[in-house]
Amino acid sequence: MTQTKKLSKREVNKAFWIYQLGCEESNSYERLQSLIFCASMIPAIKKLYADDKEEQKKALKRHLTFFNTEGSIGSSIQGITLAMEEEKANGADISGSAITSIKTGLMGPLAGIGDSVIWSALMPIIISIFIPMAKSGNPLGGLLPLIIYTAITMYISYFLIHRCYTVGRSSIIDLLQNGLIKEVIYGANVLGMMMMGALSASYVTVTTPLKIHVPGGSTIVLQTILDSMLKGLLPLAAVLLIYWYMQKKGPRYGVIIGTIIVISLLGSFCGIL
Amino acid sequence: MTQTKKLSKREVNKAFWIYQLGCEESNSYERLQSLIFCASMIPAIKKLYADDKEEQKKALKRHLTFFNTEGSIGSSIQGITLAMEEEKANGADISGSAITSIKTGLMGPLAGIGDSVIWSALMPIIISIFIPMAKSGNPLGGLLPLIIYTAITMYISYFLIHRCYTVGRSSIIDLLQNGLIKEVIYGANVLGMMMMGALSASYVTVTTPLKIHVPGGSTIVLQTILDSMLKGLLPLAAVLLIYWYMQKKGPRYGVIIGTIIVISLLGSFCGIL
Amino acid sequence: MTQTKKLSKREVNKAFWIYQLGCEESNSYERLQSLIFCASMIPAIKKLYADDKEEQKKALKRHLTFFNTEGSIGSSIQGITLAMEEEKANGADISGSAITSIKTGLMGPLAGIGDSVIWSALMPIIISIFIPMAKSGNPLGGLLPLIIYTAITMYISYFLIHRCYTVGRSSIIDLLQNGLIKEVIYGANVLGMMMMGALSASYVTVTTPLKIHVPGGSTIVLQTILDSMLKGLLPLAAVLLIYWYMQKKGPRYGVIIGTIIVISLLGSFCGIL
Amino acid sequence: MNNTALAVVMGLYFWFANLRFGYTFSGMLKQPVCVALVVGLITGQMAQAMTIGAGIQLMFLGVTSTPGGNVPNDPALAATIAIPIAVTLNMNAPAAVALAVPFGILGVFLDQLRRTINAIWIHMADKDAEKLNYKGIYAAAFIYPALVGFLIRFPVVFAANYFGRGAVQALITAIPQWLMHGFEVMGSLLPALGFALTISVIGKKKLLPYFFIGFVAVVYFKAEIMAVAIIGVCIAYLVRKNANKEEAS
């Protein structure tokens, strides 16, 4: 019986650092984070398939396929992947495509959660806490957010990659089959949705200055009518229209941003925005 | 094999208009909307049972039995009924009492939903939006609610009768057996209940002016004590007492309204309301 | 066949009064309310086991084992116990330990509910209602809470002991097996938890007066930063820390209260609390 | 336009609005803001009519629901009498509101009369069905209620407008304070009937907690109706699956 191959803390840490440092740097429209994900697997690949060049190549190629997720909590996918590669290297019946499937299956939900919680909520909240300081001219208003946000997110990432590697090793299949992961993702999505609603209401602040003078002297302030219909109607409409457009036509980013520019300038020019 | 009988858009539209225009006009204490429901079925009955006078009579009588629901969303019952009559005319094994059962089963829940959403919520909300306009003397404050409310409700009705006729034709039984209708009604009832609570709190505004002067100089304002027990205690009590009375004794409408008059005048006279 | 033994209203009432009057009086660290629970069973024991001294002794001892619950709603346990003793005296196959088990099983949940609802919520609410009166010098501000609170809680207790005795007699097992009791306890726990949260926020009012003067003139008010992180952070921390400590180390009451005293005095001395 | 004409138009308006021809259309037609529009057109004092209409409308906002056809209050009778009189007598809004209250209640009884009489037509329709007299059924549904309705509705409003002005002026000064206030109290209590009726019609006791949530949201959290409506829709959607669970138990 051949000796069991086993990753050490070292390789997991390397994977963590490579991905954390570089996951945005090489991010491209074509395959987003695939390059860095692959790079982060290199130390493990070298060790696990040390005696088999072909397997090394296969592994590299497997991790160069499309990958994208939110980097902070996405490190959990690295953990699971490392565990699966290890199993595979030890002869377990895990196909390359199984690994890819699990990566692909998890990356979407985790992106949604991370984007809404880590970036849309945590980051502005931390900045907000120190804005009064910054306003009063205190440099800590800039330094503390940098330190605190980085520290929190790195800690989460670090915890998740190690935790998922450990759990993943003992029972990947269990983890995925029992409802737990589903529950966590479901709950996090609920949270994410609520945050998006709250943040849309807080940060999308468009209103209309339009006033209509009715013959007879009275004036109709359009925004007042909109407010009595539904407060925040315009911001809500903006978010939902963009969302709806993306659902129909895909993320045509340029079109949307162009339209926003045109509407803003035209609206301002005509006095309706 | 005999030719399939099929209602055209025309008959459905006629049913829609007859019911929408007349469902309140002939509304009586005895059988409420049965007369108009029957009238609205006439065009379809003529077409479906064109060659069978006896079936026509039976159908008319069947639709003269007790019927009452909220007219706007109640048109969905018309749609389903038309679909069932069509099936029956084509020889499907649908008894007259089956049709009556479905009408009777749906009319109650839909009345509850429609009364609370269409009448208790939608109507005052639309009026409220334009009250500032009306207050400032603008005639649009009267015209716009008329147009908008009528348009919205008619659209809903029109949509529902056609939709339910179409769906009803393909699979009435399915529709009723799978949980969907139950879910919709349940959800709408939840909404209705919340609206009733909110509206009771907003529109039932009774308070007590009673003050008790305690020997020693201090004054007890009864309303303050009631408020510190439960804000809106009197309005809540009013709604729940009437509700409770109706549950016990049935909708003895005259008694209730008479009692309200007496309590109001007496209460005002004695200075306790 | 021997004559059926049956408790009369008299014995139930006696049990009620003994427990209501004395459940706190003899409350000890060792076995808390066991003494009074046993005492409250004496009239029933005398009657049910009138002809069997040994059974009397056994019953007394059985009810001298550890017992503790919230006295107001805890009377329901008395009711159930009386019913079970009656069954047992009539020869039903109920062991002494079965009786003890049910007592023990119910006393915890009921304590949680009663403590949070009867004591933590009902009592301060009733007092609060009359505090304005008291403040203005009116003696009713002291008298009315005494009467009202005592009346309400005694009524609840009285109702529960009789009700549970009656229901208990017909179908103790049913009651416990179908989910109803579980549901009631679950719901009441939910309420209790919410009340604890609300009350913690209302009554734990610790804040920090600490101000840090930054070179350059601006001042950081620590409480402002804490508030922008999480309003009520210190009170929440206080409650959760104590809770967590008790989970780990058990209810080391003296240690906790001592720590609070030390922290308060030290904190005040150093100007951080 | 002279007073007689105004009285005639109001009588006709009241007849037509309470005919309830057009389910939601007529429901809105009965509202004071709509009546005010017509009074404004006829008298030429649009601004004043609308302002008074808006004032009266506020009192009737809670009573637009008519479960089982029962109105807790009739805005149409109140408005077709109070608004023209208030406008032509130059009364202020609060006085007009007080004037409207008793007619609102009177209207309830007028409506009960209508729906009692309507029982006649359904019996006629029973016979027409036997004879397959389709025209007869249509007539029972549309023509007869309109004709008889004219007899019981037009005279009331016409007379009140034609003769009322003087009487009202006398009344307004004569009516004791407590009675005025008594009417106000009625106005604040009557919506309760409508809401209680609707809860009855919904008829699900197990859902009462939602009623209390809505109530508390408004009295304690100052929630606006629209906010409750949106949250209500969201909650309704999220808990809809309980339909089956509740059924089971």
Next chain:
Amino acid sequence: MNNTALAVVMGLYFWFANLRFGYTFSGMLKQPVCVALVVGLITGQMAQAMTIGAGIQLMFLGVTSTPGGNVPNDPALAATIAIPIAVTLNMNAPAAVALAVPFGILGVFLDQLRRTINAIWIHMADKDAEKLNYKGIYAAAFIYPALVGFLIRFPVVFAANYFGRGAVQALITAIPQWLMHGFEVMGSLLPALGFALTISVIGKKKLLPYFFIGFVAVVYFKAEIMAVAIIGVCIAYLVRKNANKEEAS
């Protein structure tokens, strides 16, 4: 009534209230507003006594719960000493509150003494049970705790009232600001113990989210306790079926 009499009555009151005869009755008797009532009756300065009682009561509102019999603070000792002294010395409410704090905490230890001693009676009852001595059990439950309780409770309050006035006057001027404030901080922290204890007694970690909901409702949405209570009842009713689900998992 002279001071000796006042001191005696207060001593007796404290003894009786903390005897806890009558479960909820005595629980309320321990509250400052009730003590104030008695002080008012005896001194004849009802208005002043009630006002001061109300002030002290506020500080003890959060500590009425006594899970497992443990009081985080004893309003009765605080009130039976602070209220009479404050009234007779004409102190204002804030000073009376500060005076009350340390006695509230002292009361905790007095109560621990009581419950330690109470262990004696349960052992007596064990023996009585063996001999079927029913009277003995009753006595252990009612008579002995009352007698011994008198010895450990009456003297404290009597002495504090009898000798206290002078000492208090001296103390009030001598006590440093930070110590006074330290007592306030204690008062603001102690309720935490009661609530933490109650959460422990409820003992369902999975329900902690409801705790946070209640907390947030108050700190962020300024919810009143009553509003949380009503919403809480509604939610409790609506989610009760989860009892079985949670069990299963």
Next chain:
Amino acid sequence: MNNTALAVVMGLYFWFANLRFGYTFSGMLKQPVCVALVVGLITGQMAQAMTIGAGIQLMFLGVTSTPGGNVPNDPALAATIAIPIAVTLNMNAPAAVALAVPFGILGVFLDQLRRTINAIWIHMADKDAEKLNYKGIYAAAFIYPALVGFLIRFPVVFAANYFGRGAVQALITAIPQWLMHGFEVMGSLLPALGFALTISVIGKKKLLPYFFIGFVAVVYFKAEIMAVAIIGVCIAYLVRKNANKEEAS
């Protein structure tokens, strides 16, 4: 420190921050409050730099999310140009904010350029994988993007700072009111894109009701983000079991 040096440092800062070396670290580095810190250090006018940075930051608070790598707005370009200019020209905060807006949008296109170019390195990596050239993959991931990034980022910011001051002064007086306001409108609309993108990424239509609940909580109940976050966590925990139910249906 003279202007040239300031322009160089800003150019380097912008290059490094938008290199995105360090995932969350660089994400924060791009924020105006962090840029302000550096400007303050260099110019010695820390207080003023921080104040202006805080003002600009407010406008970018809603756009920190970058789902799929798409930024709806680039705070880094806006800040590295607007803050130094505003500080050295002694502009007030609102003027600095208006100045920042167009650069924020320009930055989006610069970032699209970066991510288009980045496609080159992934193709290089494909070949390296074939040859098991591990060093090559690392270089593709870290070295090349940094080098090329310098070419497309440094010049823009350097030039804007070096030549910009004069132009900006002229511009600020010349720009019409409506255009200024148009930029403001853009700033108020752009966050919508980020949030819509994130909802897309979450991708569960059935959960939209939670979106509305969050929205209503803020617009109607004035909820703070933190309150929504806590309630959100609680609700998420309480409803997590629905995961399986929803799946099934």
